[in-house]
Amino acid sequence: MEASRRQRLSAMDRVVDIGFAILLVVCGMRYFSRHPLEGVGFAALILAIGAGVSYAIAVIGRRSLDSAAHAAGLDAVGSRQAIGLLIATGFWLPLAVLAPSFGWCGFALFFAVHRVIRGRLAIIISAAIVVAVSVGLFLMSNGDDLGLVLGPFFGGVVLTYAYTALDRALDAQRTLIAELVDTREQLARSERDAGALAERERVASELHDTVVQRTATALLMLESDDLRGEQSTAVGKAREALRDGLVQTRQLLHGLADPRESGVSLAIALQAQARAAGAEFVVVGDERAVSDTISHALQRVVQEALVNAHKHAQATWTRVTLTFFDSEIGVDVADDGIGLAAAAHDSTMIDSGSGGFGIRAMTWRVENLGGMLTVESYAGEGTTVSAIVPDAAQEESRS
Missing domain, CATH: 1.20.1050 (Glutathione S-transferase Yfyf (Class Pi); Chain A, domain 2)
Incomplete structure (x- = not known):
């Protein structure tokens, strides 16, 4: 057009x-x-x-x-x-x-x-x-011949007025078209957001009707065997694994249905996660608002790192640090636990792509935003999980 x-x-x-x-x-x-x-x-x-x-x-x-x-x-x-x-x-x-x-x-x-x-x-x-x-x-x-003079004169006056009015109408039309284009873009964004929300709800419903229900059923069967006295070490471990899996799956369902609390800043959300896990929480730099996508990804990284520290690290303390750089956002989860099994020497930087499923999931979340995840483990002295992602909104404001 x-x-x-x-x-x-x-x-x-x-x-x-x-x-x-x-x-x-x-x-x-x-x-x-x-x-x-x-x-x-x-x-x-x-x-x-x-x-x-x-x-x-x-x-x-x-x-x-x-x-x-x-x-x-x-x-x-x-x-x-x-x-x-x-x-x-x-x-x-x-x-x-x-x-x-x-x-x-x-x-x-x-x-x-x-x-x-x-x-x-x-x-x-x-x-x-x-x-x-x-x-x-x-x-x-x-x-x-005044008619010869007045005719072109008044004709020119009418033509000038008509052209000025037409020019104003064209300016108004251009303004209206610009507003309509902007409104169309806003509607397109709203439709994409609505589609993403509907897909999250669909996946959450599928997980609830399949994985959660079957996991809960298996857990009840194991616990009923325990009540009848039919217990073994393997059964106990299986029951504990199922219980942990059920809790994590329900947390995932909550994230799919409502991926982040509306109106809650990233610092407040991470502080709540740290407090629930009994960890310290520190903010470095000037706090600012970040996008929902970044906030959600960093919350999931901290959640996974805290779960690993609690289940495997045998740590006596854990600290979550949120850092606001000039154009990046970083989180660090450190503990004083036994360290990763791969860190058998003094100090080794663990390749995030070679870890377990939890590390791979965290790496995927961070790299999907153009960031980087590193896991540094000292044998017998703890582990530090660090994630840093670019803050696109801050970069655009500086450019």
Whole structure:
């Protein structure tokens, strides 16, 4: 649609430009066929050449600047066109007074000027064009034919008013189109968010009806065997694993149905997680709002790291640190536990891609946001899980 509109406007501009050239030539032929090339005639020739050359420079400047603006993705023309048309008008105004035959060029010149000039200046130039034509006709008729003078004058006034009203209507239309495009984008975002929410609810419902129900049933069967005295070490471990799996699955369901608490900052959410796990919580840097996507991912990383510290690390203390960098957000979960089994030497940086499922899940969440997850474990001295992700909103505000 935009390309079609540009083509229509470009065609109309070409018609106006060609029309001015034809009218200038026809009016010149008529005038010089009746007047000698001396005195006023010579002055008329100079003014006509000046108007034609200035107009041609404006047209060439417009086309070259239009090509550059189109290549740059801009909808604008340079000031060279406006300057060229103003100079052409400056030549034509005295020409229309000295040689009224050239008054017909005023029609094309009127539309050409309004093509690049808006507002009060355009009205002033339009009035000057109308007055020049009227004065030229008045002098030509020696003041005897007022109709010949008043007709073009009032016709020019009506044309100026109509063109100004049309220009205002076009500005209002462009504003309305911009608002409609913005509204359409907002509706599209709302539809995408609604679709994502519906998909989360569908997955949550499927998990509840399948995994949760079957896990709960298996757990009840094991506990009923325990009540009858049929207990073994393997059964006890299986029961504990099922119980932990059921708790984590229900937490996952809660995250799918309501992935984050509305209106709760990331710091408050992580502090609540740390307090529930009996861990310390520290904030470094100036706290700021972050996107829901980043907040949700970092909450899940902290949740998984705290669960691992509680179940496997045998830690006496755990600390969660939230750090606000200039254009990044980081979280660290450190403990003083026994460390990872792979850290058998003094200090080893564990490859996050080679860990268990929990580490792989955390890595996927962080790398999906363009960040990085590292797990550093010291044999017998604890483990530190670190995640850092870029804050896109902060980067855009700085650019």
